[in-house]
Amino acid sequence: xxxxxxxxxxxxxxxxxxxxxxxxxxxxxxxxxxxxxxxxxxxxxxxxxxxxxxxxxxxxxxxxxxxxxxxxxxxxxxxxxxxxxxxxxxxxxxxxxxxxxxxxxxxxxxxxxxxxxxxxxxxxxxxxxxxxxxxxxxxxxxxxxxxxxxxxxxxxxxxxxxxxxxxxxxxxxxxxxxxxxxxxxxxxxxxxxxxxxxxxxxxxxxxxxxxxxxxxxxxxxxxxxxxxxxxxxxxxxxxxxxxxxxxxxxxxxxxxxxxxxxxxxxxxxxxxxxxxxxxxxxxxxxxxxxxxxxxxxxxxxxxxxxxxxxxxxxxxxxxxxxxxxxxxxxxxxxxxxxxxxxxxxxxxxxxxxxxxxxxxxxxxxxxxxxxxxxxxxxxxxxxxxxxxxxxxxxxxxxxxxxxxxxxxxxxxx
Amino acid sequence: xxxxxxxxxxxxxxxxxxxxxxxxxxxxxxxxxxxxxxxxxxxxxxxxxxxxxxxxxxxxxxxxxxxxxxxxxxxxxxxxxxxxxxxxxxxxxxxxxxx
Numbered sequence: 001x002x003x004x005x006x007x008x009x010x011x012x013x014x015x016x017x018x019x020x021x022x023x024x025x026x027x028x029x030x031x032x033x034x035x036x037x038x039x040x041x042x043x044x045x046x047x048x049x050x051x052x053x054x055x056x057x058x059x060x061x062x063x064x065x066x067x068x069x070x071x072x073x074x075x076x077x078x079x080x081x082x083x084x085x086x087x088x089x090x091x092x093x094x095x096x097x098x099x100x101x102x103x104x105x106x107x108x109x110x111x112x113x114x115x116x117x118x119x120x121x122x123x124x125x126x127x128x129x130x131x132x133x134x135x136x137x138x139x140x141x142x143x144x145x146x147x148x149x150x151x152x153x154x155x156x157x158x159x160x161x162x163x164x165x166x167x168x169x170x171x172x173x174x175x176x177x178x179x180x181x182x183x184x185x186x187x188x189x190x191x192x193x194x195x196x197x198x199x200x201x202x203x204x205x206x207x208x209x210x211x212x213x214x215x216x217x218x219x220x221x222x223x224x225x226x227x228x229x230x231x232x233x234x235x236x237x238x239x240x241x242x243x244x245x246x247x248x249x250x251x252x253x254x255x256x257x258x259x260x261x262x263x264x265x266x267x268x269x270x271x272x273x274x275x276x277x278x279x280x281x282x283x284x285x286x287x288x289x290x291x292x293x294x295x296x297x298x299x300x301x302x303x304x305x306x307x308x309x310x311x312x313x314x315x316x317x318x319x320x321x322x323x324x325x326x327x328x329x330x331x332x333x334x335x336x337x338x339x340x341x342x343x344x345x346x347x348x349x350x351x352x353x354x355x356x357x358x359x360x361x362x363x364x365x366x367x368x369x370x371x372x373x374x375x376x377x378x379x380x381x382x383x384x385x386x387x388x389x390x391x392x393x394x395x396x397x398x399x400x401x402x403x404x405x406x407x408x409x410x411x412x413x
Numbered sequence: 414x415x416x417x418x419x420x421x422x423x424x425x426x427x428x429x430x431x432x433x434x435x436x437x438x439x440x441x442x443x444x445x446x447x448x449x450x451x452x453x454x455x456x457x458x459x460x461x462x463x464x465x466x467x468x469x470x471x472x473x474x475x476x477x478x479x480x481x482x483x484x485x486x487x488x489x490x491x492x493x494x495x496x497x498x499x500x501x502x503x504x505x506x507x508x509x510x511x512x
Contacts, residue, residue, distance in 0.1 A: 239459035250455035253483075298432050301461050301484050308414065308428065341455060398451040 019190040020065065020199050027198070029226035030058045032380060033218050035205050035241060037061025038070040039181070039366065040233035040358050042188035042199075043373020044380075046104075049195035051374075052381035057197045059189075060220060062204040066185035069235040072303075072335030073366035074258050074292040076271060076280065078115050078176040080142045082131050083403050085391040086344060087138040089371060092388065094140075094175050096370035106187030108179045109285060115176025115271040116145070116153055118320075120165035124276065127407055128171040141174035156267055158322055165276055165319065176271055178282060184369055208245040208355070215245060215355045229380050231356045233372075236301075236336030238346075238359035245355050249346060250397050251338045255296045256363055257309045259332035261324070263287035272320065275407070279316040288330060291317050293363060295337070303334040337362045342402035347376065347392045348385030356380055357394060364405075415486075417468070420493045421475045433467040434458075436478055436497070463489065 008014055032048060034041045037059045048054040061067075077097055079090035101108045119125045128144055135142035150170050151159055159167055189199055200222070207219035208230065215230045234241045239251040264287050273280035282290050294309045310332060318325055339362045340346060346360035358376050361368070371388075379385045385393060391403050415427040435458045440449050458464065461484055468479045468491070478497065480490045 239457070240461055248452065248456045249459070250457060251459055252457045253459055297428070299459070299464075299483060300486055302486055304486060306415070397455045398448060400451070 019186055020193050023200060023202075024198065026058065026200060026203070026220070026222050026225055029228075030198075031056040031228040032231065033057075033225065033227040033229070034059045034231045034233060035218070036068070036233040036235070037065045037185075037189070037199060037201060038068050038233060038235060039066065039185045039188065039369035040235070040361070040372050040376070041231070042066075042185050042192060043369050044231060044233060044358070044376040045197045045199075045373075046188045046192040046195070047373045047377030048380060049192055049197050052377055054381060055196035057192075058225065059192075059197060059199045060203045060205055060218070061199070061201045064201050065189055065199065066182055069335045069337070069361070069365060070181055070185045070369075072256075072258075072333055073181060073363075074280070074282070074290050075178040075181050075366060076115070076176070076273075076282070076292075077110075077179060077367045078173055078271075079140045079367075080115070080117070080131055080135050080171060080173040080176070081405055082127070082134060082407060083344075083391075083405065084134055084138055085403050086405055087135055087140055089388055089392075090367060091138060091140050091175075092374075093368050093371035094177075096374065097177070097179055100179070100184070100187070100370055104187035104191050106183055106190065108183050108187065110177060110179040111285065112175065112177035113270050114153075115173045115273060116150065117171040117173070118150070118167050118272065118274040118276075119169045119171070120167060120274065120276040122168070125169050128169065131171060135173070143172050145170045145172045153270055154268065154272055156321060156323070157272065158320055163319060165274075178271065178284070181366060184366075188369075188373065205241065205244070208352075210246065210352060213351075214353045227354075229354045229356065231358055231376060231380060233358040233376075235338060235359075235361050235365050238338045238357075238361075242350070242357065242359065245350070245352050247350050247352060247355070247357075247394075249357075249359060249394070250341055251346075251360055252299050253301055254298075254337055254339055255300050255303060255334040256293045256337045257296070257305055257313070257332065257334045258290065258292035258294075259310060259313070260284075260330050261289040261291070262328045262330050264289065264327065274316070274320065277316040277319060279313055279320070281317055281320065289324070289327070295339075295363075296334075301336060303336060305332050305334050339363075341397075343405040344403040345392050346394050347372070347389045348379055349393060349395070351394075417479070417488055418491050419470045419473075419475065420477045420491055422470055422473060425470065429471055431469050431471055432479075433469065436465045436467055467494075 132142045204221045209217035268283040271282040340360040417427045481488045
């Protein structure tokens with residue numbers, strides 16, 4: 001058996017499938033240069049090539065494809081935000097996710113199991129009521145649930161009325177779910193590459209050349225290339241890369257830590273999240289529990305982990321699921337998040353004419369991957385941000401027209 | 414446990430401290446235009462490397478300045494604010510408060 005397997009592996013008749021073509025030399029010039037080979041960059045490249053006929057594109061990635069925050073998020077997909085602008089935007093993303101496996105011919109393992117957010121105070125209940133109404137108004141499935149309904153949705157949840165933070169009610173978001181994060185970036189990248197997009201890994205951008213308010217060239221560790229348009233989609237390094245183009249962004253950078261337990265039998269169907277406990281938990285198809293996400297208390301450009309944060313996160317997880325106390329942790333990691341003052345992204349136009357921003361994705365970037373790819377591609381192709389992403393423009397800060405989503409996330413900040 | 418050296422209280426757990434961002438100059442509110450002021454309000458320094466920040470030891474409400482590296486997570490130096498600010502600073506327009 002091993003011998004026949006080896007013969008099969010070495011046979012030219014059965015070549016290994018390559019999702020991404022081998023690296024080529026950089027060309028002198030591209031119509032669009034996308035800085036960052038994560039989900040957002042790959043999705044933008046795919047949409048430009050597939051729907052806007054622009055295929056002379058280079059995606060430049062400092063490390064390897066999808067190795068940044070695309071690999072480090074906790075794969076939550078939801079649209080139960082609080083401002084109508086955000087709800088409409090993330091709703092389109094959830095809609096695109098439901099069709100993404102078919103769109104790309106790549107299994108996204110999209111699993112729409114619903115998300116339950118817990119309220120431990122009257123203040124939370126009031127916000128949930130507002131969120132439920134805004135969501136329904138925008139066509140998103142969210143409703144208030146009481147303790148009895150919560151018990152039905154998640155029978156194993158600690159419903160003790162004498163707990164430190166007793167559960168008073170919840171926001172049940174039927175559209176919530178998860179998808180396989182690596183599949184998202186690889187699916188987009190593979191189909192983009194088939195359409196002629198060049199994906200250059202291990203290619204670090206070191207500078208942006210400018211003249212007359214336009215970006216003219218992108219300097220990399222493999223030489224300088226000319227560019228028609230430039231997009232930056234570099235979660236964690238947005239402020240640093242934007243500064244190369246002379247743009248200053250309202251972004252502060254914090255590590256966000258998360259972890260995964262050993263696999264258990266399936267017991268947890270919906271995603272459970274608690275803002276008061278700064279903790280959210282979901283069970284993967286493999287049975288592992290994904291526990292997120294604690295932000296570090298001070299700014300840092302490092303993906304190191306700390307015991308203090310893990311202890312806090314675990315303690316809060318055990319308040320929800322006390323029976324997990326003997327379960328072992330399998331992996332733990334951190335990602336670098338770009339936090340904006342209003343917890344909304346910064347997308348679209350920048351002060352440099354042909355330089356486009358896809359930044360400020362803090363802890364909400366993965367769930368927006370498809371809509372971002374679609375709308376950023378539209379922005380570049382038309383030279384103008386569409387109405388759907390206009391509220392997230394960089395200019396909202398100079399007009400103080402912020403889009404506050406600080407209350408609609410369970411990650412601790 | 415990560416330790417920060419407070420100039421007043423000595424070495425303490427970093428969880429006892431909060432930070433209020435970079436030590437910087439506020440533009441003169443009487444001179445600054447809207448764009449400058451918006452930049453002052455929103456834009457962050459987000460520096461890769463050594464930063465100089467305001468920190469507070471929360472239990473004693475003691476404010477001081479810390480220099481630390483945002484890549485290696487090392488605290489290089491902490492010192493009282495009067496090492497930089499030797500005289501009292503006046504903000505805003507004094508004539509507005511004259512009453």
